[in-house]
Amino acid sequence: MKTLIRQEMYKLIKQRSNKIFFIGLFVFQLLVALCSVKYPKFLAAKDAFRTSYLAFIPITLFFIGICSTLITKEHQYGTLRSLLYRRFSYVQVIISKIISMMTFTIVIFLSSSIVSLIFKFIFFSHLTLTKKMLEDWLLKDFNQFLTLVFLMSLVILLSTLINNSNLALTIGIVGYFVVNVFNQMLLMLVAKFDWLKWNPLNMMNFGEQLQNSDFHKLTQLSLPQISIGYVVYVVLFIGLAVYSFCKKAV
Amino acid sequence: MIILSATLLKIENLNKSFGKKEVLKDISFTAQKGHIIGLIGANGAGKTTIMKAILGILPFNGKITINDKEVSIDKHQPLQSVGALIEYPGLYPYLSGREQLKLFATGKERERKVHNIIDELQMNRFADQRTKDYSLGMKQKLGVGLALLNDPQFVILDEPMNGLDPKATKELRDLIVREKENGVTFLVSSHILSELQRIADDVVVIDHGKIVTSTTMERLLSSNKKYYFIDTNNNKLATDILLKNNYQVENKEVLKIPILDDFSINNLLKILLSKNIKINDIKQQDGDLEESLLKVLDKEVIQA
Numbered sequence: 212m213k214t215l216i217r218q219e220m221y222k223l224i225k226q227r228s229n230k231i232f233f234i235g236l237f238v239f240q241l242l243v244a245l246c247s248v249k250y251p252k253f254l255a256a257k258d259a260f261r262t263s264y265l266a267f268i269p270i271t272l273f274f275i276g277i278c279s280t281l282i283t284k285e286h287q288y289g290t291l292r293s294l295l296y297r298r299f300s301y302v303q304v305i306i307s308k309i310i311s312m313m314t315f316t317i318v319i320f321l322s323s324s325i326v327s328l329i330f331k332f333i334f335f336s337h338l339t340l341t342k343k344m345l346e347d348w349l350l351k352d353f354n355q356f357l358t359l360v361f362l363m364s365l366v367i368l369l370s371t372l373i374n375n376s377n378l379a380l381t382i383g384i385v386g387y388f389v390v391n392v393f394n395q396m397l398l399m400l401v402a403k404f405d406w407l408k409w410n411p412l413n414m415m416n417f418g419e420q421l422q423n424s425d426f427h428k429l430t431q432l433s434l435p436q437i438s439i440g441y442v443v444y445v446v447l448f449i450g451l452a453v454y455s456f457c458k459k460a461v
Numbered sequence: 462m463i464i465l466s467a468t469l470l471k472i473e474n475l476n477k478s479f480g481k482k483e484v485l486k487d488i489s490f491t492a493q494k495g496h497i498i499g500l501i502g503a504n505g506a507g508k509t510t511i512m513k514a515i516l517g518i519l520p521f522n523g524k525i526t527i528n529d530k531e532v533s534i535d536k537h538q539p540l541q542s543v544g545a546l547i548e549y550p551g552l553y554p555y556l557s558g559r560e561q562l563k564l565f566a567t568g569k570e571r572e573r574k575v576h577n578i579i580d581e582l583q584m585n586r587f588a589d590q591r592t593k594d595y596s597l598g599m600k601q602k603l604g605v606g607l608a609l610l611n612d613p614q615f616v617i618l619d620e621p622m623n624g625l626d627p628k629a630t631k632e633l634r635d636l637i638v639r640e641k642e643n644g645v646t647f648l649v650s651s652h653i654l655s656e657l658q659r660i661a662d663d664v665v666v667i668d669h670g671k672i673v674t675s676t677t678m679e680r681l682l683s684s685n686k687k688y689y690f691i692d693t694n695n696n697k698l699a700t701d702i703l704l705k706n707n708y709q710v711e712n713k714e715v716l717k718i719p720i721l722d723d724f725s726i727n728n729l730l731k732i733l734l735s736k737n738i739k740i741n742d743i744k745q746q747d748g749d750l751e752e753s754l755l756k757v758l759d760k761e762v763i764q765a
Contacts, residue, residue, distance in 0.1 A: 214567055218564055218565070221563075221564050222553065222556075222564065225553075225555060225556055225560060226555050227555060285551075288551055288552065288553055288554065289548075289549060289550070289551030289552070290551035290552065290553060291551070292516075292518060292547055292548075292551055293551045293565070293607065295516075295517075295518050296516035296517065296518050296537075296540060296543070296545055296547070297537065297540055297541075297543075298537050298538055298539075298540045298541040299537060300535065300537050301534070461513075461518050461519075
């Protein structure tokens, strides 16, 4: 497994698009920070910092992109066979991919958080970093990370089911926007139909509820319920992705 | 001292269907350690399916063992010492050849392995180029390099000579023979039968998912006629003389004489020389794999 993870990380590091994204994310955060300095009414300094200079948006789109092509790209390059006809089992191959992807997500989140903190001291030195503000910022980051992990598990499942990388990518990105819009509608429906609270999209609000305990009025789930639901669905999606991958013909 | 070569690969009653279509029917054969086995058959005969089954990337019915350990889609442990190139080389376009080799090199001496394979396959010229810019031949070389990278005991090569120029084909052939001398076993399929004829010790001929014959290359070739081609100062007269002496002469322009069981070239030459026929040239043509194969596929029985 160590060998497989090393190989997956090597591929991630060597891909030019990943390097470009890394630099692009920094530039994006810098532009948002400059906007906040110039147009504080549009984006207040405190909010800009709390949201890590909106880093979540490009990070989510990027990870949906690479997760949706996780398997299809290997198929397209004809490399899937080379990964599978070694001593490693199908399960080990897909699990190593998922672990590497999660590790990469953590690295990107940490780097964007560090950049946010640096920008805070460069551009908003007048803003006192209170304990409350720091907690808010960290919780927001954690909330966004949990939402992304949920989305990624769903997209990984999708990518194991579809052999076309463009289709998987389109479904992933369109799905993300649809889910965002649908989530608001869903919360209204959950208020009307109690049984709907157990649907997977409601679990995506786990991070939000962790940050804001009043959110349970909308999700209709207690914190232990939503946290268990979240874990169950992520495990289920990953489990189905592993099963689907093991059935893949190469 | 008698050296008995041990069995490395054993396939027993291998069956595979895609939907209702049976693509492999009761395939059984073995591969001895240190041998080169040629897997021969027309397109769609089932060669690649057999190779995929051996590599555990296809579910199948039957039993396949490598070094007495069973291989299946769920059991990949015996593949630890196996290298393969199936259909076409799968390469990451954003990596260079060297990076690709580094990616798949395992064990403690990764750098040495990468360096050696680049040297052996003479890939130094393009090893640092991204593979998206490779020609078909370069890709094929790298694919073979990846198969041989981790010092495997058993190598499966599906059409390894595809896209290679004559020089590269010879280099690959020499490399395969060298590796064989080091004890590596090969299962090779190729449409270039003359290449297989030069390197394979054993052959397995497949047709429509069934084994037509599984024998040694020597036996397969011996099933086909060998000839002497003799050029004289008077081919017409020489032909008449030989026909009178009960020899078979198939082509009267140049004397094409099949080598049969009781054939003696000495006697034939004595007869011609005694009649003052001057011999300009003599050539011997061995049995040709292509012709032998066609005979086999025409359902002619071969004693294996």
